[in-house]
Amino acid sequence: MHRMSLCVVGKVLSNKKVNREAFMRVIRRIWQVDDGLDIESVTANMFTFHFRDEDDMSRVISGSPWSFDDALIALERPSGKGTVESLGFNWADFWVQIHQVPLLCMSNDIRWFLGGMIGDVMNVDGGAAGDCVGKFMRVRVSIDIKKSLKRWLRVDVLGDGSETVMVLRYERLPNHCFKCGMVNHVTNECANKEPLPVVNGVEKPPFGLWLRAAGTFRKTHHRQRTETFFHSAQPRNN
Incomplete structure (x- = not known):
């Protein structure tokens, strides 16, 4: 044991x-x-x-x-009496940057809600001042890698029916599939045979290297989670 x-x-x-x-x-x-x-x-x-x-x-x-x-x-x-063969390897932890966040949302509270729309929130980075005032928010989340990576969040900030789109960037993101957004294979191994979208006569994959965050970031510390109330838009394809 x-x-x-x-x-x-x-x-x-x-x-x-x-x-x-x-x-x-x-x-x-x-x-x-x-x-x-x-x-x-x-x-x-x-x-x-x-x-x-x-x-x-x-x-x-x-x-x-x-x-x-x-x-x-x-x-x-591993835990209990399970075997190595029974392990699923279905989850991975990432620091995710949330870009294009309205100033209204740059608070210590709302970051937990936004992170929860991506995966299971493990930690958050509020910056030196404790609030997420800057170019983007950072949240550490456990992501279900059996699913496609989320590319953005659609949020009804004020509950007035108007959506705000916030773009996601993943720190230290390795190779992933540009067709389906999965991280367990690359594009030429994808089983999805649907043709890629065509924009201005050129095939444009839905995913790409733009999902990778650039640069290095400071070490962060865990802060106490607080509750918040927020309106989210209806689920859509991410």
Whole structure:
């Protein structure tokens, strides 16, 4: 039980078989685990990571998403009597930037609601002053990677029927499918055979590199969650 409590299982979400030796070498270098890390290969793209220190494990998990060869490494903590084969690898944690947010919404409260429209909110960045006054909001959310990435949020800010569209950018986003927006395969592996939309005579994929946020960002601290009341538009395709 103690060994399991310090174990994380990871899967490289790629249809290509990864080079196991190269993967282990790269992971050890980028994670820089102080007190030791044992890596075991389970299958072609699945690995178990056995930590010796809980702080090292927590730091690695909180530093996700990680990638190898620009493919997402989905991490999962095993528990109970489940087997490695039963793990779904269906969730990944991202810092997401919310752009084009009205000044009315730049508050400590509303960021939790907006983050909840993207996924399960784990943390928020309110900036040095505690409020989200700036170019964008940042929220850390756990995202269901069985679904397409959300590209924007449509919100009825004042409840008057007028929608505001807020654009999303994902920090450290690896390769993803430009057709369907999934992060578990790339465009040329997509099973969706529907033709791409054509704009001005040119095919234009619904998703793309523009979903990636640029630059590096400060380390943030967790703040107390507060409730807010807000009107959301009817669900639409994102």
